[in-house]
């Protein structure tokens with residue numbers, strides 16, 4: 583029995599020494615040490631061994647089993663190590679390749695446009711101020727000479743928060759807030775969100791305006807025209823065609839609306855400009871004496887002009903965008919172009 587075990591070990595080791603692959607090693611393990619392997623078969627004959635010899639034979643067979651197991655394990659590890667060395671040798675990592683890009687956010691086109699316009703005014707000595715979006719009806723309407731029941735309230739449908747609190751329908755209330763706090767001269771622009779219940783290709787319920795106000799001695803309509811023409815030429819280029827149209831606002835007198843020639847169709851008439859060839863982008867006028875009185879300014883002493891412009895309209899014209907809703911759909915393919 584002992585001789586058989588020694589013989590068994592010798593055979594197994596001979597096979598191990600000539601084995602070159604993982605598959606061969608695994609096959610040898612099954613053949614010699616497996617549940618139905620040669621060692622099991624051998625040990626079945628332990629009954630023919632004398633009782634004194636049996637423990638010794640058992641011990642020997644365990645030792646042989648352990649030695650073979652360790653040898654097989656080592657050989658398997660050796661193979662795995664060699665394979666790893668092989669791959670490392672052939673697989674090269676090009677550390678000079680650029681990394682996977684991290685996409686980063688950018689400033690929304692409307693905010694960019696707002697900033698660009700405010701910068702033109704900063705250059706003219708205007709300061710940039712802010713006002714609240716949730717506004718007292720007093721500032722949004724009454725102080726601007728739009729009393730309750732005034733037809734101008736109908737032309738500006740309004741989101742009401744409470745009886746006397748609204749989402750501001752324009753940035754003009756900032757005019758009042760500033761003049762209440764400050765004596766003339768006043769030279770401000772005020773960008774921000776405004777709200778009206780409108781929704782179509784050229785209207786969204788929330789949009790952006792920039793309010794402007796200049797009050798000083800001897801300000802004339804010529805100053806208004808000069809400043810706004812300068813602004814639009816800065817934004818759209820020197821040759822930009824403009825149209826000053828007489829209009830009406832309760833808080834300015836005289837009032838004008840300023841149109842820019844439709845850049846989408848070049849003035850021929852299209853869906854965006856309502857087939858007229860012109861797009862209204864600005865409301866403006868000389869501050870009404872009633873407004874000055876409401877903030878305790880003396881209309882005999884000073885005069886001023888005010889304007890409100892639509893930022894989306896200007897951005898649409900500047901970038902040739904024909905649907906205002908694109909600004910608010912958050913499609914990255916659109917936003918990433920700016």
Ligand code: PHE
Nearest residue numbers: 752754865866867888889890
């Ligand atoms: N607030 C007006 C509007 O939203 C625009 C405007 C501002 C007109 C200032 C005149 C002076 O339509």
